[in-house]
Amino acid sequence: MPTSWKNSDSSLKSDPLRIVLHSDLHSAGFMLDPEYNFAAYSQNTNDEVMSGLCNILEKFYPSDVEKQSLALQQLSQFRAGSGLFARDMVKTSA
Secondary structure, eight states: OOGGGSOOOGGGTTOHHHHHHTSHHHHHHHHHOGGGOSTTTOGGGOHHHHHHHHHHHHHHSTTOHHHHHHHHHHHHHHHHTOGGGGSHHHHHHO
């Protein structure tokens, strides 16, 4: 994992497992994994997870707030199963 993708908190650097489990990339993966798309996980209410996802979006789309916003809107549609994500084909493949 590139150094720039790791959190800068020095307390995490002493434990390699915590580095992976508390990285922005891990948070984004947790948000985007369909297996965890249930209310019981409520990733969208977890500040650490949402912050990690937003950090990744800012790295993917630097200086493009419209694309960052669009990605979050599409994530909301995905989690709600609306729009394109309401199609049976999409639900089956997820």
